[in-house]
Amino acid sequence: MADVGQLEGKSAGLSGTTRRSAGGAALRRTLTWGGAAAIPLFFLGVFFAWPVAALVARGFVADGALDLTGFSEVLSAPRTWRLIGITLAQGFVGTAVSLLLGIPGAYVLYRCTFPGRMLVRGFVTMPFVLPTVVVGVAFRALFTTSGPLGSWGLDGTFWAVVAALVFFNYSVVVRTVGGLWERVDPRAAQAARTLGASRARAFFTVTLPQLAPAIASAGAVVFLFCATAFGTVMVLGGQGYGTIETEIWMQTVQFLDLRAAAVLSVLQLVVVALSLWVSGRARSRQERALALAPAAANPQRLSLRADALAIAVTAIVAVGLIAWPLVNLLASAFRRSGRWTLDNFRALTGTGSGNALSVSVYEALYNSVVIALYAALMALAIGSMVAFVVSRRPFSAAGRRTLGLLDAAFMLPLGVSAVTVGFGFLITLDRPLGLGVDLRSSGWLVPIAQAVVAIPLVIRTVLPVLRAIDPRQREVAATLGASPLRVALTIDWALALRGLGLAAGMAFAVSLGEFGATSFLSRPETATLPIVIFRLISKPGAENYGMALAASVILALVSAAIMMLAERLRSTHAGEF
Secondary structure, eight states, rough: HHHHHHHHHHHHHHHHHHHHHHHHHHHHHHHHHOOOOOOOOHIIIIIIHHHHHHHHHHHEEEEEEEEOOHHHHHSSSSSHHHHHHHHHHHHHHHHHHHHHHHHHHHHIIIEOOOOOHHHHHHHHHOOOOOOOOHHHHHHHHHHHTTTTTTGGOOSSHHHHHHHHHHHHHHHHHHOOOHHHHTTOTTTHHHHHTTTOHHHHOOOOOOHHHHHHHHHHHHHHHHHHHTTOOHHEEEHHSSOOOOOHHHHIIIIISSSOHHHHHHHHHHHHHHHHHHHHHHHHHHHHHHHHHHHOSSOOOOOEOOOOTTTTTHHHHHIIIIIIIIIIIHHHHHHHHHHHHEOOSSHHHHGGSSSTTOOOOSOOOOHHHHHHHHHHHHHHHHHHHHHHHHHHTOOOOOHHHHHHHHHHHHHHHGGOOOOOOOOHHHHHHHHOOGGGGSSSOOGSSTTHHHHHHHHHHHHHHHHHHHHHHHSSHHHHHHHHHHHHHHHHHHHIIIIIIHHTHHHHHHHHHHHHHHHOOOOOHHHOOGGGGOOOHHHHHHHHHHSSSSHHHHEEEHHHHHHHHHHHHHHHHTTTOOOTTTOOO
16 A cells, blocks of 8 residues: 555656646747747837838828828829729739739649759749839830830830739749649549540639639739739839829828828728738638648649640740840840940949939949848848748637738738838837937838838748648657757758748848839938839930840849749748749
8 A cells, every 4th residue: 555655646746747847848838939929020010010000190190180081082082093993903904814824834834744844933933033123124125115016005004014013923823823733632633534524624623623722822912912013013104104002102202191191001901901811811721722632743744735725825924924025125235226235234334324323233233232131131030930930730729810810910011002111111210119229310221121021921931831841740859858949940940941041032032122112211322223223214315224224134133043042942842932
């Protein structure tokens, strides 16, 4: 009996030790996750939510009192509804064409195998990271009166903008839909064919429903990018074309009408919230579908006869929509006054005709690279912490909803006007939180704004990698006594390293070409290359236009080189974009 009592006492002691150990582990996990979430939330609150809220509040407050008459004034103006109509039409048409062209591309580049497939994948991905100003200049060179398509009369029209937006977003559809398609189990479609269904019927009744979550997710994201485009519209739209985004810039910068800008920002936020909600719902369905599918399905060999339509559509897009504008931009940069010359590139050491610039193009390129480097480092640090937290899979419904809200909150900078964020910076960051530093005169203002824009892309690139990790690896490490921090370092980040490399390259490339917020915050002596290109193309004269073409070529080459290097670090699970 005494032995039994001793055993029971030891068992009780071990049980208490186990409970204390489990409680300590739970506390450590809570502190690790809470700390990883607190820093990004603080950054988002100070450098996004606060500036945006401050600008909106200034638009709705008059003499210290709430004044909502701005809604009735703005919404009763015919111009507002014309802008809303153009913005929605731009979003819907751009999305529809991107999906129509991108789904065949997803099939050819992800479901099928052929020599040089990875090279073609990298090529169609490149447009997404090209600066919007470069894309605008490339298509303007096509549609201008002296360009190859000048006789079509598309310069400064709705269709010119849509063509550039499809160029920009085609790769989003290809990568998002293709990423799911290459993992879809082909046996269901094969069974339908065996039962007598035609190839087309098997696709529409079996494969297409399987791809529906990815198509909906890609469509929501593309609509968001199309409806909130700024740099492309500014370059291609001309004087008679405008959207909500460009109108916010005009009302803020030219007319200083904060009330009208605030109302338009609220309207844009509604569109952004709806798009993000659709994308989030579709993405969650996609992740559940991937969990049920095989880890990878063997790709099928591309058939020139059976896949002729998909091959033709993909080839036309790759050559006509992607390669042609870029090749024409390159050729135009080496021509002036109808002759081949290097004068456009030689002129980049100067400031343009009539001193259009305050710095040379090469000085602007140096500014862009330094600023983008700081922005990419900040975006990578903040975005990877968010991805780490959101990649967890809590058992409780409340925990899943909380992580879903956190993920959605960090997607908001993708759709909120960069002008709204930039002007909000000037309002709030004179001495933020009582600090004795005026960030408005600091060199950190532009890198912080660019980091805010790049963080969502880092999250969407790293998150699929972290969610693809088998949770049993973490459980085994924790059972062997590893702390949550050690588990994160030795399992999560060790396996996600290649995804982090791609995220870093994408953040750097996006920051390098950021135009919206930078156009509002940069100072003349620290102007970036996209700002310089826009100033050159806005000034009259063949010299300035030629310099804009040459500078666009340089910026495109730098961006493409960065993404080619980053793409080599890409893992099989990395990246929605």
